[in-house]
Amino acid sequence: MKNPVRSVVSRSSLKRLPLYLHLLEKLSAEGVARVSCTYIAKEFDFDPTQVRKDLEATGEVGTARIGFRVASLIGRVKELLGWNDTHDAYLVGVGNMGKALLGYRDFEKYGLRIVAAFDKDPQKIKSHVFGREILPMSTLLKVASKTPARIGIVTVPADQAQEAVDLLVVSGVKAIWNFAPAPIRIPRGVILENARLTRSLAVLTNNLVKKT
Amino acid sequence: MKNPVRSVVSRSSLKRLPLYLHLLEKLSAEGVARVSCTYIAKEFDFDPTQVRKDLEATGEVGTARIGFRVASLIGRVKELLGWNDTHDAYLVGVGNMGKALLGYRDFEKYGLRIVAAFDKDPQKIKSHVFGREILPMSTLLKVASKTPARIGIVTVPADQAQEAVDLLVVSGVKAIWNFAPAPIRIPRGVILENARLTRSLAVLTNNLVKKT
Numbered sequence: 001m002k003n004p005v006r007s008v009v010s011r012s013s014l015k016r017l018p019l020y021l022h023l024l025e026k027l028s029a030e031g032v033a034r035v036s037c038t039y040i041a042k043e044f045d046f047d048p049t050q051v052r053k054d055l056e057a058t059g060e061v062g063t064a065r066i067g068f069r070v071a072s073l074i075g076r077v078k079e080l081l082g083w084n085d086t087h088d089a090y091l092v093g094v095g096n097m098g099k100a101l102l103g104y105r106d107f108e109k110y111g112l113r114i115v116a117a118f119d120k121d122p123q124k125i126k127s128h129v130f131g132r133e134i135l136p137m138s139t140l141l142k143v144a145s146k147t148p149a150r151i152g153i154v155t156v157p158a159d160q161a162q163e164a165v166d167l168l169v170v171s172g173v174k175a176i177w178n179f180a181p182a183p184i185r186i187p188r189g190v191i192l193e194n195a196r197l198t199r200s201l202a203v204l205t206n207n208l209v210k211k212t
Numbered sequence: 213m214k215n216p217v218r219s220v221v222s223r224s225s226l227k228r229l230p231l232y233l234h235l236l237e238k239l240s241a242e243g244v245a246r247v248s249c250t251y252i253a254k255e256f257d258f259d260p261t262q263v264r265k266d267l268e269a270t271g272e273v274g275t276a277r278i279g280f281r282v283a284s285l286i287g288r289v290k291e292l293l294g295w296n297d298t299h300d301a302y303l304v305g306v307g308n309m310g311k312a313l314l315g316y317r318d319f320e321k322y323g324l325r326i327v328a329a330f331d332k333d334p335q336k337i338k339s340h341v342f343g344r345e346i347l348p349m350s351t352l353l354k355v356a357s358k359t360p361a362r363i364g365i366v367t368v369p370a371d372q373a374q375e376a377v378d379l380l381v382v383s384g385v386k387a388i389w390n391f392a393p394a395p396i397r398i399p400r401g402v403i404l405e406n407a408r409l410t411r412s413l414a415v416l417t418n419n420l421v422k423k424t
Contacts, residue, residue, distance in 0.1 A: 018410035022393050044395050081414050082421035100312030175420050181234050183256050193416035198230040202293050204405035208387050209294035
């Protein structure tokens with residue numbers, strides 16, 4: 001194993017790392033060379049001990065009272081997140097969410113490159129979204145045999161999600177990023193990550209009704 | 213307090229409730245009248261005890277071996293989530309993510325109604341996105357004095373996020389749903405919920421690099 005710390009980082013730490021990375025890149029652009037956990041903690045209103053623990057999971061060692069080297073820490077955070085590598089992805093389902101993801105230029109910064117987009121709708125096929133041609137779903141396996149990808153992004157309606165996932169799994173993807181609000185079954189060895197807007201909305205609206 | 217259980221439900225329970233709701237509505241449409249925790253747990257590969265705890269937080273009481281009444285449970289879950297009420301919202305920033313949210317018809321099901329969309333870009337102002345006219349940011353306070361909203365959805369770039377939030381707070385919104393990858397400061401009493409795609413992507417790509 002190249003980097004043994006990778007296996008011990010918690011899911012909640014992982015979710016905070018993109019935030020730190022964003023701040024570190026801003027500081028780097030401003031010419032700041034060193035940063036302390038206290039500074040980062042203050043910026044996000046987090047507990048400094050938690051920030052220290054999150055950052056130490058990257059393997060980077062800070063110096064007392066001086067802190068971490070910004071440039072070096074950026075590299076370590078990216079490595080832990082897997083954002084130094086490039087991950088090719090297919091996107092299935094070019095509705096509103098699919099279009100938003102196709103247009104999201106920052107993905108390349110995170111190592112995610114959407115190499116092909118598919119849809120079932122004949123109206124959408126052959127049209128272009130952000131300069132990319134939409135391909136028919138029926139060609140996915142053929143495309144995969146020439147241009148394999150490791151991630152499948154699922155932005156189809158809930159009732160078509162399992163079918164899309166099954167096809168992506170057959171095509172050889174190793175991870176599914178699912179945006180459909182449906183329970184998904186995947187074979188052992190394939191990674192499933194659900195990105196659900198409604199989870200975040202649930203917390204917000206529950207808090208709102210509690211206040212009234 | 214009308215519903216005292218509201219204050220004890222955990223954030224992680226809240227995040228699972230939209231999933232249950234989706235399944236319950238599917239069952240209801242299929243004419244299923246009763247459902248057990250075991251069935252729901254199996255559907256999502258969750259622990260049945262956890263599902264029971266989540267559902268009991270709604271105040272609904274199940275019957276041993278028979279389970280919960282689907283119709284009644286749907287009502288309770290929606291009440292706990294605040295999705296029985298309608299929450300008017302402004303959306304600020306009509307980029308790709310803003311457009312995707314404007315086009316997301318299911319929000320009405322969750323009680324979220326975007327009543328106005330704003331942007332700074334003169335190219336976008338007066339254009340229509342999903343039948344809605346995009347208004348200039350400078351008119352937000354005027355709009356708010358006539359059509360107040362309780363939620364502000366922020367889909368501007370990171371470096372414009374704080375400014376958008378400040379304006380929304382002045383307009384009187386009680387909750388911010390932030391999609392920008394930036395730390396946000398809000399006054400006490402205003403709810404902040406961050407919806408960050410990169411958090412979910414971080415977990416996925418970290419798992420992917422661990423496997424290789």
